[in-house]
Amino acid sequence: MSAQPTLPSLDASFRSNCQRVSEAVQSVITGKPEAITNALVVLLAQGHLLVEDVPGVGKTMLAKSLARSVDCTVHRIQFTPDLLPSDVTGVSVYSPQTHEFTFHPGPIFANIVIADEINRANAKTQSALLECMEEQQVTVDSITHPLQRPFMVVATQNPVDSEGTFALPEAQRDRFMGRISMGYPARDAEVSMLTSHHSHQPLESLVPVLRQVDLQMMIEQVNLVTVTERLGAYVVDLGRATRQHPQVSLGASPRALLQWVRASKSYAAINGRDHVLPEDVRAVAPMVLSHRLILTRRALADGVDVENVVQEIISGTPIS
Structure with missing residues (x-):
């Protein structure tokens, strides 16, 4: 039996890219290597990630640092009770000059979408993400618009017993490949955070370490x-x-x-x-x-x- 060929996804470049992204996120998120690894797993598997925990433990910071470490388009949606589905997907606007409707894309049209506090929106708005997450497309006024590739939703949410939250429907939870909890950092990590982060925001100095074309290639190689x-x-x-x-x-x-x-x-x-x-x-x-x-x-x-x-x-x- 002939030996299986070595996949290009397992060469030094692939491992180096993974390490660079992990180190970039770890420069912002202290003491959470497992959460960072799981986030990278979901990113390379073309999935969506749900980060669930109490306020203040770094959920949004993890999502933002992961997005900023890759040189691709990033949009953030702050979910609130008054958010409408069209605020997510976009809307068709009538032009009196051309007498035609023009589609104005919403923030869902990006490579990485940060859905912050997703369970603070009502079920109707949450359902606007169902087609996006499963089929990577948006249908508005019977016209289907494809989303960019790669496409990933990183959603954060507080526990369902928190004030002002709505439980995610089972159909939407099932569209998230993975769910992680941040948890409180260890004592040494928390001391290090207070020592190094009190005078500056490390996210501001984070620069992309991976090009979009490299990310797409890594995703394709993982499929092999x-x-x-x-x-x-x-x-x-x-x-x-x-x-x-x-x-x-x-x-x-x-x-x-x-x-x-x-x-x-x-x-x-x-x-x-x-x-x-x-x-x-x-x-x-x-x-x-x-x-x-x-x-x-x-x-x-x-x-x-x-x-x-x-x-x-x-x-x-x-x-x-």
């Missing part, structure tokens, strides 16, 4: 990472286990399994492999599943943690 049929069956078994777990009322969808495989490919490439291992699948599982699994009322009443359920499913599902 190999996934065997056996590993695909393993992901399916894990997905079916989430649907059959007694403490889960809504398990992983087929879309979730597809995104799980894409995230695993990205994680494998970042770690220098041209093929996906079971370890890669397990490594990205909490990020891919934690926001998708809906626990039963009994489990919620008992205080069951969804991430513990994910780990239980992983440990209890062998690879055949």
Whole structure:
């Protein structure tokens, strides 16, 4: 049997680009290497990222620093209760001179869109992102407008029990490839932040370290990472286990399994492999599943943690 060719995604240039982006974001976000790695995994897997945590722990700063580290178009949308769908997608305006309607694109037309505090908008406005995130296009007045490639939504949100928030619908949560929580930094990292960041804003000095064309090439090369049929069956078994777990009322969808495989490919490439291992699948599982699994009322009443359920499913599902 002939050996598999080495993918260009695994050369020194690919690894160097990943390292440069990570270091650029780490210059702004202190003490959160795992969150930064997960954000990079989602970016290279052509997914969307949901950053959920309490206010003030760096959610928006992570999104802005990731966007600024790449030389591409970036737009930010501040979600509020009075935001309209047309404020996101754009609107057609009638011109008395030409007697025609002209489409004015909204802020969704960018390579990286920062949806800040997404769950402060109502469900109608949130639904404006559904077509954008799934099909990378916008339909206004029966006319479809394609979005730029690559395209990524980085959304931040506060916990749903915070004042003035609306829970994201299951259909929208399922469109996010991954969800991460920032958490409070370690003591040493917090001391370092106070020492170095009190007199200047590190985001202001952050310059792009990756060109858009390089990012697109890396995304295309990640797609070449190999996934065997056996590993695909393993992901399916894990997905079916989430649907059959007694403490889960809504398990992983087929879309979730597809995104799980894409995230695993990205994680494998970042770690220098041209093929996906079971370890890669397990490594990205909490990020891919934690926001998708809906626990039963009994489990919620008992205080069951969804991430513990994910780990239980992983440990209890062998690879055949």
